[in-house]
Amino acid sequence: MFEKKTIKSILGGVISVTSLASGLVFLPVDQSVVAASIQTLNTDIPVETRKTFANVLPEYTGISQGYHYGHLAIDLTAPLGSSVYPVREGVVVKVQTLRWDYGRAVWIDNGKNTISLYAHLGKIFVNEGDKVSVDKPIGEVGLTGKTTGPHLHLEILRDGKNINPQPYLALGEVNKR
Numbered sequence: 001m002f003e004k005k006t007i008k009s010i011l012g013g014v015i016s017v018t019s020l021a022s023g024l025v026f027l028p029v030d031q032s033v034v035a036a037s038i039q040t041l042n043t044d045i046p047v048e049t050r051k052t053f054a055n056v057l058p059e060y061t062g063i064s065q066g067y068h069y070g071h072l073a074i075d076l077t078a079p080l081g082s083s084v085y086p087v088r089e090g091v092v093v094k095v096q097t098l099r100w101d102y103g104r105a106v107w108i109d110n111g112k113n114t115i116s117l118y119a120h121l122g123k124i125f126v127n128e129g130d131k132v133s134v135d136k137p138i139g140e141v142g143l144t145g146k147t148t149g150p151h152l153h154l155e156i157l158r159d160g161k162n163i164n165p166q167p168y169l170a171l172g173e174v175n176k177r
């Protein structure tokens with residue numbers, strides 16, 4: 001069930017993010033905004049009215065798998081070694097290095113009962129207990145764990161339940177290089 005998306009759905013994911021992002025106003029990361037005037041054709045994307053934006057993966061090239069039943073995460077493709085930034089400031093609560101599953105992964109407590117998880121990393125620059133901020137990378141995109149190509153598997157949990165990360169990301173333009 002991992003990484004087996006058709007070209008069509010990959011394009012659909014990219015288009016949906018682009019159209020979502022184009023309707024938003026980008027603000028400094030630690031500010032919240034009432035995004036009341038979002039207009040998007042993708043009515044199945046839950047748009048929340050209060051959110052914090054961040055640029056998690058500046059070098060991202062697209063979405064290889066979106067959020068759906070069976071994949072409660074978003075997969076962002078990017079070249080090996082691309083820097084990964086936390087969605088919001090927080091504290092590292094877990095660093096895991098497995099050969100399977102998530103591979104090398106970092107969990108960050110972002111406050112407000114929100115945890116973010118970054119999986120399949122290569123290098124990891126943080127340790128458990130570290131405070132992190134949005135201007136410093138926590139690691140790099142890798143090929144660890146159950147993955148068939150370099151990408152970031154990003155999960156966000158609120159009150160212990162997975163939520164769709166997409167509305168929380170201000171991804172900007174897809175990197176065309």
Ligand SMILES: [Zn+2]
Nearest residue numbers: 073074075153
């Ligand atoms: Zn994934």
